[in-house]
Amino acid sequence: EAGVTQFPSHSVIEKGQTVTLRCDPISGHDNLYWYRRVMGKEIKFLLHFVKESKQDESGMPNNRFLAERTGGTYSTLKVQPAELEDSGVYFCASSQGLQRGEKLFFGSGTQLSVL
Amino acid sequence: AQTVTQSQPEMSVQEAETVTLSCTYDTSESDYYLFWYKQPPSRQMILVIRQEAYKQQNATENRFSVNFQKAAKSFSLKISDSQLGDAAMYFCAYAGSNYQLIWGAGTKLIIKP
Numbered sequence: 001e002a003g004v005t006q007f008p009s010h011s012v013i014e015k016g017q018t019v020t021l022r023c024d025p026i027s028g029h030d031n032l033y034w035y036r037r038v039m040g041k042e043i044k045f046l047l048h049f050v051k052e053s054k055q056d057e058s059g060m061p062n063n064r065f066l067a068e069r070t071g072g073t074y075s076t077l078k079v080q081p082a083e084l085e086d087s088g089v090y091f092c093a094s095s096q097g098l099q100r101g102e103k104l105f106f107g108s109g110t111q112l113s114v115l
Numbered sequence: 116a117q118t119v120t121q122s123q124p125e126m127s128v129q130e131a132e133t134v135t136l137s138c139t140y141d142t143s144e145s146d147y148y149l150f151w152y153k154q155p156p157s158r159q160m161i162l163v164i165r166q167e168a169y170k171q172q173n174a175t176e177n178r179f180s181v182n183f184q185k186a187a188k189s190f191s192l193k194i195s196d197s198q199l200g201d202a203a204m205y206f207c208a209y210a211g212s213n214y215q216l217i218w219g220a221g222t223k224l225i226i227k228p
Contacts, residue, residue: 003159035216042119043206043218056213091160100210101148101167106160 002026006092006107014115018080021110025074025094031055032075033095033104034067038088046090049075050098082114117142119209121219128197129227135182136192136222138207147211149183149190154204154221163205166190194224202226 005024013019025032034046046065047057051072060067064083069075079086089111093104118141128134140149151163166174166183173181178195194201207219 042220045215048214056215098214100214101165103162108157108159
């Protein structure tokens with residue numbers, strides 16, 4: 001069974017540029033989550049999709065971040081324009097069910113560096 | 116708001132020894148889950164163990180066990196017979212009513228051969 005796939009694994013961009021991160025969840029997983037860890041800080045929730053719908057986007061920091069999940073399969077997270085404080089590791093996770101104790105399957109993350 | 120605190124930025128243990136990682140949390144909810152996730156150098160977060168707040172019995176998974184003290188809001192992870200492959204960042208996380216995971220800052224575990 002293929003796991004959660006994220007790409008690119010690393011991205012280095014300049015301030016003001018645009019970057020798009022992609023996440024392919026495990027096939028059949030309706031729930032998809034984005035988290036990020038800014039350097040030296042805790043991992044923070046960004047948003048949660050159920051199929052193609054945004055269930056909870058309360059963690060999105062501002063309108064420079066746009067997440068989509070067309071067709072309920074893969075998801076993209078676009079940052080436009082990128083700022084220095086956006087640097088960090090962006091994690092994607094998926095799960096089949098929606099219960100608090102549900103096991104999340106994580107990708108290896110995208111390390112984003114904004115210079 | 117819920118918070119999760121891991122007070123040990125780094126811990127080290129001799130191979131084959133036992134180590135305990137600390138985690139405390141704060142919540143006013145009565146129904147929740149607690150997790151320990153491991154992040155090896157590959158960066159992929161892996162679930163180690165989980166505990167439902169309503170279950171009094173401490174969860175165990177092979178060499179990994181927790182000491183869940185609900186009244187004290189403490190959730191420590193004990194790793195027995197430490198192995199080199201256990202070296203990783205360990206994160207404590209909380210899941211309450213809104214399905215978001217609330218994370219601690221992580222503890223880096225070093226295994227000394």
